[in-house]
Amino acid sequence: MSDHSATPEQPSPEFPDPASAAPADAGARFAPPALPLPADTDTPADLRETLQRTLQTPPQPDCPPRLPPSPATQPPPSPATGMEQPRPSHGFVFHGEAREYFRIWIVNTLLTILTCGLYSAWAKVRKRRYLRGNTELMGHRFDYRANPPRILAGNILVALMFLAYMVVGEVYPVVRFGALLAGLILLPWVVVRSLSFNAHNTTYRGMRFYSRQTYGWAAMTYIGQWVIIIITLGFYYPAWVRNRKKFTIESHRLGDAFFRFESKSGPFYLAYLVGGAMVFGAAMIGGVLTTLIITLNGGRVPSTLQLVPFFLIYGFAIYSSKHFVYAQLFNQVWNNTRLDEHRFSANLSVGKWYGLQMANLGAMLVSCGLLYPWATMRSTRYALSCLRFQPGGPIEKISRLGKSDGSAFGETAAEFVGLDIGL
Amino acid sequence: MNPGFHGFLFDGESLLVKPVTVTVTAGRLQGHAPEAPEPMVDVSLADVAISDRLASVPRYLYLPGGGTIETPDNAAVDLLLAGQRRGRTVALVHALEIHSRVAAAATVLLVAAIAGALWWGLPALALRVALAVPERIELQMGEAGLLAINRFLPDTGLDRRARHRVQSQLNRLMAVAGIQQKPRLVFRSMGENAANAFALPGGIIVVSDELVKLAGSDDEIAAVLAHETGHWQRRHGTQGVLRNSAALLVVSTVTGDLSTLTTFAGTIPFTLLQRGYSREFEAEADRYAVDLLRRAGINPAHFAAILDKLEKSRPATGRDLSYFNTHPSTRDRIQRIAPGFVAGNAAAPAAKPESGEPFPKLATAAPVKANRGDLEGRFTEPSVELGPDDKPPRPLSRKAPRYPEEMRKKSIAGSVTLEFTIDQSGDVRSVRVVNSTHREFEEEAVTAVKDWKFAPGEKNGRKVSVRSTQLLMFDPSDDEAPQAGRGAPPTIDLNPPPDKP
Secondary structure: OOOOOOOOOOOEEEEEHHHOOOOOOOOOOOOOOOOOOOOOOOHHHHHHHHOOOOOOOOOOOOOOOOOOOOOOOOOOOOOOOOOOOOOOOEEEOOOOHHHHHHHHHHHHHHHHHHHOOOOOOHHHHHHHHHHHHOEEEEEEEEEOOOOHHHHHHHHHHHHHHHHHHHHHHHHHHHHHHHHHHHHHHHHHHHHHHHHHHHHEEEEEEEEEEEEEEHHHHHHHHHHHHHHHHOOOOOOOOOHHHHHHHHHHHHEEEOOOOOEEOOOOHHHHHHHHHHHHHHHHHHHHHHHHHHHHHHHHHHOOOOOHHHHHHHHHHHHHHHHHHHHHHHHHHHHHHHHHEEEOOEEEEOOOOHEEEHHHHHHHHHHHHHOOOOHHHHHHHHHHHHHHHEEEEEOOHHHHEEOOOOOOOOOOHHHHHHHHHHHHHHO | OOOOEEEEEOOEEOOOOEEEEEEEEEEEEEEEEOOOOOOOOEEHHHEEOOOOOOOOOOEEEEOOOEEEEEEEHHHHHHHHHHHEEEEHHHHHHHHHHHOOOHHHHHHHHHHHHHHHHHHHHHHHHHHHHHHHOOHHHHHHHHHHHHHHHOOOOOOOOOOOOHHHHHHHHHHHHHHHHHHOOOOOEEOOOOOOOOOOOEEEEOOEEEEEHHHHHHOHHHHHHHHHHHHHHHHHHHHHHHHHHHHHHHHHHHHHHHOHHHHHOOOOOHHHHHHHHHHHHHHHHHHHHHHHHHHHHOOOOOOOOOHHHHHHHHHHHHHOOOOOOHHHHHOOOHHHHHHHHHHOHHHOOOOOOOOOOOOOOOOOHHHHOOOOOOOHHHHHOOOOOOOOOOOOOOOOOEEEEOOOOOHHHHHHOOOOOOOEEEEEEEEOEEEEEEEEEEEEEOOHHHHHHHHHHHHHEEEEEEOOOEEEEEEEEEEEOOOOOOOOOOOHHHOOOOOOOOOOOOOOO
């Protein structure tokens, strides 16, 4: 399961998921709207200052603010309706620090191990709270309120099922097919429940997000459309990614404001086309190189050692194309997402994102994964700095609407099942 | 009570933000708007849930009725909680999270804990569980595996005689090992360059036609069977499944979730771990085989010889990347099995006196007392590793050991395996008993070997000392003394002279 796909546990679409590294913990999620904005201040005191601030947009260092839709594609602003006046634009600000997050990560991971995994639920909540609690929009932070014992219960159940599947499947291979079939049938339920759980536990200004979706549409999106992908030999895949985004995003609401996703499939096809071309090109180069080695070898099969350059090129290309696609889709998805009359805009630079991810990969390899928190912070900070919110009116008008709940089981199951539905 | 702290009140009905000053008086929490006399919030403090301290993330006071107060003033909230004696456990976690030294110590501990769990804890647990798995279940796993194999591997092309030959070797080993329920032998043709054998759980040993053809002698076949028996007896199949699935769980717990495994960086530790486990299994099966072979009176050099042949029969790819191969590098294994084994003489150890000879006398031998645990430790590396072009030591005079009178009277047969160094002048030094069937034979065996004389081994034209092993057999049916009278008495197998008839 790659980063750019909205893994079922992700409450929001394409959020600044720290790419390859951190699908689960990519914390900060949603982006609802409202007040003034402290920009560069990193201390919590900024919240206090917010009090006196006026509605104004500070400049963003990394990404230039995206202008509202150009007059060419939109009807000229009509003073009568007042709909298309230049909107105010608010950047997302991420306050997380690598050192701080590393300390939290390492202590919580160690506690998880020392308690034989029992603490994992608490650790997860703390890590996620750190990510969301450090994401600021219009002067206020996001909050994550999941109840650890519920996550723990889900964890234990899923771990038991997984072990049983591995062991029983070894004895009676038929069981494996049965289990996979059952997993397939459960999948829509798992997706819906985990989206719901995650959204429900994410709040902004004291208001919870909600995710509501029918199992029917989930089954349609995750199973039905896969049949089409297989029939079309994969050519439908980009359209499926787009449909899945639509499914995920449009299931969400904040109070009485609903999320909308209005992108066509074309840009998705373009992104995957370029990404695919990168991999194909690398495979060609790798093939030529291998032929060369075989020739120099006198026709013998090359040894594993001699194939290393080939693997390097190929791995590099896959990694590159993956992040290229991620960056493209990040912009495409957010620029076409609305929350009622409020809009988002994203301007992630492919080059910068790619450089960031290469450095992350190197750091992770060299440190045997110990620099994972550092990589997460970098990715999240950059992605968030490229995301802006453009309210189309006072967001204070967004109000409560009914109640709903999510169970922890769905979410954890989704993280396991996530392995199978990625491709 | 206290001067109060600033925050923002959200009523939960809309996204409206109201600045408040929060005060706590007599167990009640009140929130005042600036300059307003009447509190907007007035609730019992006991009913307010307060979010845990986490770095400098703002705190939330969850009010009964759905309202929330957000405040950046962590210090004030901590003070409030301390006065209430609430949230102490979490305060402890926070205390651990803010110190760099704790983080450094945690890093060290974490690495040690993970390494320990993966290398010792998990395998030990897997072994226990594997031993507890009923044989019936094991056999079903094996049958399932066989079913899968049958689809890819055609039936054997070996004739009955050849199959019988292998079966009789297996019977011989099982008699020595005292295993009642013999494993099932399955022959399959695996195609060119595929001399191979493997054990499925529940005691199914699959042997390829090519392996049987490759083996130079029955003893070599016995060696392979002994190795596979080791895999089966130690339940490596079941252990492997358990270890790998448990390791998957551990790795995913640490990294956060399973999808990490699909990323490049996440796969590396897991793959290395699997390789390491299978290396460990191979080494254990090797030790089991060496032990069993000795008890059956077969020189482990035969094992080394067949391994060497197997290695050479395979296409030459990546031989030296030992950690990336499932099996440990064959050279390492050979040296461990038969120190001093010279690859170039692979065929030689098929020493005539013992090959093909039935071993009734050893079949009933008392349990070998060799301590399996330190068996490997005793097999010191050869002081010098001889290459194919070097000269191994050549025996000049070998006196047979005296047959202990008491044992002869009782007509007890037996054998002793010794390990010793042949130094640069050809003398025997540092003799050690590797194992023996009867303690009574050991002294005589050692005494005899100490008097042997060799032409020293040579490496690159220089005389070197070589570590070697020697099996001495005591057979009361031979008349005069032990086998002194025979042309080639106790077999010297390990570094046989190349020109030996």
